[in-house]
Amino acid sequence: MPRYAYLLGSLTLVGCAVGTFANGDGKQGFGSDGGGYSLNGDGGSMASGASVIYAHSDTELYSLDPTTSVMTDIGPFDDGSGNLSAITDLAVNDTGDVWVNSESAIYRATLPNGQGPVTLSLVANIALGSGQYFYALGFAPAGVLGSGETLVAGDNNGVLYAIATNGQTTELGSFGTNSSGSTYELSGDVMFFMQSGTPRGLATVRTCSKSGTCDTTNDILAEINVPAMTTAYQTKTVAASLTKQLLGSGTGYGRLFGIGAWNNQVFAFSRTSGDTPAQLIAIDGTGTGQVVQSFSQISGGWSGAGVTTTATVTILPN
Numbered sequence: 001m002p003r004y005a006y007l008l009g010s011l012t013l014v015g016c017a018v019g020t021f022a023n024g025d026g027k028q029g030f031g032s033d034g035g036g037y038s039l040n041g042d043g044g045s046m047a048s049g050a051s052v053i054y055a056h057s058d059t060e061l062y063s064l065d066p067t068t069s070v071m072t073d074i075g076p077f078d079d080g081s082g083n084l085s086a087i088t089d090l091a092v093n094d095t096g097d098v099w100v101n102s103e104s105a106i107y108r109a110t111l112p113n114g115q116g117p118v119t120l121s122l123v124a125n126i127a128l129g130s131g132q133y134f135y136a137l138g139f140a141p142a143g144v145l146g147s148g149e150t151l152v153a154g155d156n157n158g159v160l161y162a163i164a165t166n167g168q169t170t171e172l173g174s175f176g177t178n179s180s181g182s183t184y185e186l187s188g189d190v191m192f193f194m195q196s197g198t199p200r201g202l203a204t205v206r207t208c209s210k211s212g213t214c215d216t217t218n219d220i221l222a223e224i225n226v227p228a229m230t231t232a233y234q235t236k237t238v239a240a241s242l243t244k245q246l247l248g249s250g251t252g253y254g255r256l257f258g259i260g261a262w263n264n265q266v267f268a269f270s271r272t273s274g275d276t277p278a279q280l281i282a283i284d285g286t287g288t289g290q291v292v293q294s295f296s297q298i299s300g301g302w303s304g305a306g307v308t309t310t311a312t313v314t315i316l317p318n
Contacts, residue, residue: 248287258305
């Protein structure tokens with residue numbers, strides 16, 4: 001896709017705290033030359049002090065400051081091969097390091113100092129079953145799946161797996177069924193964070209009928225049952241369901257392929273669908289979504305998103 005070396009937009013979310021975003025030169029806002037991208041020394045916070053929410057298309061990485069809702073192009077993914085597969089999701093660990101995945105591999109990303117190529121280093125090829133590919137990625141906090149942080153990925157069958165750094169997988173479970181017998185399948189993304197000292201997780205899921213037809217217009221925000229995930233990992237027994245609760249009956253928007261959260265809102269990033277371009281959706285604690293902005297410039301739409309596991313998130317009840 002073409003690179004956009006310009007500001008995509010200054011957005012103000014309903015119900016979201018609004019602040020200022022300082023460039024490295026101390027000035028507020030961003031210039032049109034793409035040089036407004038600024039991180040603090042820890043690699044995981046914007047100049048405003050909020051955690052960075054990263055979002056990406058198949059080929060390009062962007063950042064969102066959740067306090068000002070300013071989104072900026074960082075640059076294209078580049079593994080040096082010239083034939084990199086589409087990047088399907090992104091995860092950020094507790095120190096702000098960015099990891100991404102394709103359908104079959106995991107990479108660690110090195111961000112540019114300013115705007116430029118995002119260098120990818122191959123960590124491992126994921127061990128795949130027949131017809132299997134991966135598109136969701138998130139870091140589980142330390143202690144959930146072992147002593148350190150562990151990557152959790154979702155596949156095209158809606159199942160979550162722990163992914164070791166050598167690419168080996170451990171099946172954890174899927175999201176169960178509703179009272180009508182329809183399954184809840186992973187729609188696009190997972191994320192994990194600590195809330196009041198407790199590890200919590202969120203996912204966007206969709207309902208799929210017994211015939212295999214899935215609702216692609218009304219994704220539901222679900223809380224992941226982290227203790228069930230831990231038990232599945234420790235006992236090597238797949239959980240019957242990883243859904244702890246559903247936040248409402250649906251966001252009102254489908255194909256939410258990326259999520260990140262800050263304070264009491266989830267920011268969801270949608271794929272292009274028909275004549276509807278890529279969108280940024282704000283989801284509140286009731287699970288209801290609201291369009292913040294559309295992005296016709298991003299061909300194909302958003303592919304994934306992520307935020308550090310140390311982000312301040314309060315959307316779930318304690």
